Structures are given as structure tokens and as C-alpha cells.
Amino acid sequence: MGSTKAQESPIDTGAPVDHDPGNDSITAALDVIGDRWSLLVLRGVFRGLYRFGELRDDLGIASNLLTTRLKRLVDEGILDKVEYCERPARYEYRLTPAGRDLSPVLVSLMQWGDLHRNDGQQPTVLAHVQCGAPIHNINQCSHCRVGVDPVDIRRMEHN
Numbered sequence: 001m002g003s004t005k006a007q008e009s010p011i012d013t014g015a016p017v018d019h020d021p022g023n024d025s026i027t028a029a030l031d032v033i034g035d036r037w038s039l040l041v042l043r044g045v046f047r048g049l050y051r052f053g054e055l056r057d058d059l060g061i062a063s064n065l066l067t068t069r070l071k072r073l074v075d076e077g078i079l080d081k082v083e084y085c086e087r088p089a090r091y092e093y094r095l096t097p098a099g100r101d102l103s104p105v106l107v108s109l110m111q112w113g114d115l116h117r118n119d120g121q122q123p124t125v126l127a128h129v130q131c132g133a134p135i136h137n138i139n140q141c142s143h144c145r146v147g148v149d150p151v152d153i154r155r156m157e158h159n
């Protein structure tokens with residue numbers, strides 16, 4: 001009959017955490033992408049690194065760690081494992097629609113890092129792959145005036 005048990009009871013409607021959909025949604029999202037390596041793997045895929053070796057070399061991640069992250073992202077419906085070679089069987093990892101929807105999350109993290117943790121470096125500029133114009137609003141290319149597909153966004157190189 002302690003207070004802790006009362007808070008966990010399903011008939012106790014007074015617990016705000018259980019009834020705040022925003023809070024639950026963030027928790028659910030973090031269950032999928034709250035892991036540092038998982039986010040970095042996704043960053044790589046958004047940058048066009050689709051194959052195991054490419055991601056491993058880019059991240060400097062141990063193969064077993066990359067294997068578990070890729071499997072989890074596939075299991076969670078964020079990445080599709082697509083065979084690109086039959087003999088021998090080789091696979092690459094492509095973003096699902098749910099994975100593409102994480103683009104604003106990664107862009108926001110990048111922009112926050114540029115703003116608050118950039119050590120005096122120039123902020124990252126994103127560009128539309130098709131025309132090369134810088135993208136200020138990730139929902140629309142300022143040059144083409146069309147919606148930008150998340151996989152068509154690349155970092156511009158500073159000269």
C-alpha cells in the first residue's frame with residue numbers, strides 16, 4: 001500500500017508521465033535512435049554511405065558494434081537491407097520512409113552543434129544535390145523552389 005505502488009497502478013489516473021503523449025513519444029523515439037552510434041550510422045546513410053564497409057570506415061566503428069546497430073535500425077523499420085549483389089550476396093542499407101523522416105532531427109542536431117559546440121569553426125552549409133544551391137529551409141530549395149528530398153541534401157565543402 002506504499003505510495004510508489006499506487007503511482008504504478010493502472011487505475012491511478014493521476015500520474016502525468018503516463019498520460020503525456022509528447023513525453024511518451026520522445027521516449028519511444030529515443031528507444032530507436034537515442035544511441036550515439038545509431039545516430040552516426042544514420043548520418044552516414046544520409047550522406048550516401050550505404051554499405052557496411054563504407055560506414056565502418058567512415059565511423060571507425062568496430063564491426064560487431066556496427067552489425068548490432070544496423071540490425072536494430074532494420075528491425076525498427078528505419079533502414080531497409082537491400083541486396084545489391086547476388087553472388088556473393090552483398091547488401092546495402094537504404095532509408096525507409098520512417099528513416100527519411102529523421103532528416104530534420106539530424107539537421108537540427110547539426111545546427112545546434114554549430115551554434116553551441118562548434119569551437120569557432122564555420123557553420124555547416126547544406127546544399128541541394130540537384131542544383132548545388134545552399135539550403136536554408138530543409139523543406140524547400142531556395143533555388144529550385146521545390147521540396148527537397150532528405151536524401152538530396154549534402155554538406156557544402158568550405159573553400
Ligand SMILES: [Zn+2]
Nearest residue numbers: 128131141144
Ligand atoms: Zn535546388
